[in-house]
Amino acid sequence: MPDNETDPRLAMLVDGIVRLSRGDLSTRMEPSAARDDVDAVITGFNLLAEELELVHRDFEDRVESRTAMLHQAHLDMRAMAMTDALTQLDNRIALLAKLEDELAADGDATPPALILLDLDSFKDVNDSFGHDAGDRVLQEVANRLVGVIRDTDTVARLGGDEFAILVPEATLEIALRIANRALAALGDRISLDELHVFSRASIGVRLAEPGQSPESILLDADTAMYVAKREGRSTIKVFEPVMLLQRQLRSQIASELRDAIRSDQLSLHYQPVVDLRDGRVLGLEALVRWNHPTRGFIMPDEFIPLAEEIGAVIELDRWVMASAIRQYSLWRAEMELDDDFQLRLNLSAVELQQLDLVDYVRGLLRRFDIPPVALVLEITETALVTGGEVETYSLLSLKQLGVCIEIDDFGTGYSSISYLRKLPVSMVKVDRSLLSELSTGSIQFGFIAAILQLIRAAGLEAVFEGIETLEQAEKLKEMGCVGGQGYYFSKPLTVEDTSALLRSSAKLPLAS
Amino acid sequence: MSAINVQSDQSGEGHPGNVIRLVMPKGVDITGEIAETHAARARSIANGSLRPVLLEISGVGSISRDARAVFTSSRTSSAIAVLGASPVDRVMANFLLGGDPPPCPTRFFTTESEAMAWLGSCPHA
Incomplete structure (x- = not known):
């Protein structure tokens, strides 16, 4: 049996512990054939190091999987925040983000167009058949709109009975073609079980101008849509600057009217x-x-x-x-x-x-x-x-x-x-x-x-x-x-x- | 692969009957696969009944985690006596027995006679 005083295995053990303490958890030592107490310590060292390595790896795996879960949860939440729960379409936030991306694209690119649709008399569906029926009509409308767009276009639900179609690299002709297809698609009666309704829409179209913000494009499309709604439903109106002036005038008169009643x-x-x-x-x-x-x-x-x-x-x-x-x-x-x-x-x-x-x-x-x-x-x-x-x-x-x-x-x-x-x-x-x-x-x-x-x-x-x-x-x-x-x-x-x-x-x- | 020594020891006075003796080959690193081969044989001998096991590990190179898991998850043993000779065997035996709570009484011995006596005195053995 080697003398403990000079036993080289002790120096090896010290080295091993140093390596282990520095983080090299793969450190192992070969026990001698003596199988004495020092070999027992070496064996114990090896087994403990193995345990440590395993626990560490397990911990790392867990951190990795938790991080992945957290990342996925973040993605899910983001998707949820950008998706309309009823129709699974993009929501207003997602639409504005995509519009922003389109506008930020190369300055020479053709600008996008925004088509805004508001269903005519949708409130009657909710009032007459209940909100559940209303929801089903909205889902059907979403499906029909998705059916009329190109692969590059996006349909979004902005809330209530308001939908939008983002048409990237658009011309007025392209936008109007899609708007007309949407109008036609909504012209057919919607039949869901025993419910038969017409869910036509008034449509506003805005072709983006250079330097315009997404919010401004949305407001313009909305303004055109309101003109369409007022001038007779199931129609398409392309935005003109005068519409915005009229809208501002109306909103001014509206606030004056409240005063007028009181004064x-x-x-x-x-x-x-x-x-x-x-x-x-x-x-x-x-x-x-x-x-x-x-x-x-x-x-x-x-x-x-x-x-x-x-x-x-x-x-x-x-x-x-x-x-x-x-x-x-x-x-x-x-x-x-x-x-x-x-x-x-x-x-x-x-x-x-x-x-x-x-x-x-x-x-x-x-x-x-x-x-x-x-x-x-x-x-x-x-x-x-x-x-x-x-x-x-x-x-x-x-x-x-x-x-x-x-x-x-x-x-x-x-x-x-x-x-x-x-x-x-x-x-x-x-x-x-x-x-x-x-x-x-x-x-x-x-x-x-x-x-x-x-x-x-x-x-x-x-x-x-x-x-x-x-x-x-x-x-x-x-x-x-x-x-x-x-x-x-x-x-x-x-x-x-x-x-x-x-x-x-x-x-x-x-x-x- | 080294020879597998699995036998049913029913002889010897004062020894409990039906002890299954599993002898791990000396100088060999016992892997999960080797352990499973032994365990399978032991199950075959036990033939569905609970039997005391004498697990001899004297001089083995090492016992892997997988091998340890095979021995400690045994459902055919009424008691396991681990038999070793050197301090190294003792350390390995304690790692073998020191993990999850074993399904039956387990203990390390350095002499076979003590091991067999303990197996004989175990209430379930």
Whole structure:
């Protein structure tokens, strides 16, 4: 047995421990044939080193696999953040990033185009069939859009019912071709199980200009899309700079409109409704005007749709209701009006959805001591026909209150007479277009007589608006029509002129 | 490969019956493969019953991790007595026995008689 004092294996052991401590975990030593205590230590060293190496390798493997998992999780999260969960399309962030990449590409490259699509009347799908059905329609729309693009294009869902197609290296012709294909693809009915809907879209196209930011391109495409939506749905509009100006103007007017409602820039004019038999004033229709400090008089056709768009229509409607009813109470106090005299107010479709509408109307009538029967609320045919449960509740409650409900613009919607009978309405105002078509000769008095007969058969009374000539007034009178309204009798009047007219108890039309 | 020495030792007074003796070849590095060959033979002798095992490792070059795993995962042993001679054998035996908890009682001996006596006294042997 070697002497421990000089045993070279001890020096070897020291070397081995040094190597091991420096991190060389593969260090091993050969025990001697002696198999004595020193060899036992060497063997133990080898076995411990092996364990250490193994544990270390295991640890390294674990770190590597955890790092890989972390990296994958990062990639997954990134993908999730860039993907629309419902359709698996790119989302807005991903689209803007890709657009940015396209714009950053070689300056000589052809610029990209962005096509923005917003589904028409998609809210109706959700409202009528539920959000689950709505989601399935969106998925189908996504599939169809993916089917019309080139390999290099990207379809994204920006949110809600808004989609976009990024067309790299585009010309207007290429972009329009894809937009038209998208329009055609969405033109076919979507049938999912028992659900059949049309999900057409309004489309805005923007060909990028050098130096434009992705956000600016998106805004331009969006602006063009809104023009398409307003000018008639299922259309394609290519962005023009004037559209942006108009949009800015609209948004300025929109903010001014809110102020106008609060600061009494609005005023009411009143157009008489006349008894065709003797020219007696049966009532007044209140019509709102906006006297803009710099733009002058703005007509309701211009600002009411805007009020609807910006959600200010309730405020507007209530201003009109309160102001008109207050004025009406002043007239009632000042002069003797006929018992059947009625104030007529227009009510928007959105107003009909307000649960507090009936309370509001009841409160006003009480406050100004107006009998409910002296008030007529005019509601458009479309609002009545497309209304849901809340609208029906409002109508029934108003009727119960004793207020008269009148269908406005009758003949422009698509209600059948049998449907009209089911509605809690008592009057119909026949749209002016019917009389104007009469003057162009495209329809005959016989046709109007038939309509009048149908309205009466439904147990309703009819008022004709847009009467402009004596002949029209005479013919309607001959047919037994009682109520009429139009420039032949009187244009809408200011409060002062209306007061004078009522005070005089004059018959209309006034002798010129 | 060295000769495999696997036998069933049923002789000797005071020795427990049915001891399976596994003798690892001297001077050989015992790999998982060698260990498995021995273990397979032992299983064949045991024929489904639990038997005491005398594992002789005197003079082996080394015992790999895989080989250690084969011995310590045995499901046919009622007890394992590891028999060695030198301090090196003792260190190797303790690495062999010192890992995961073994499925049966295990112990290192330097004499066969002590090993056989222990196997005989083991309650499950």
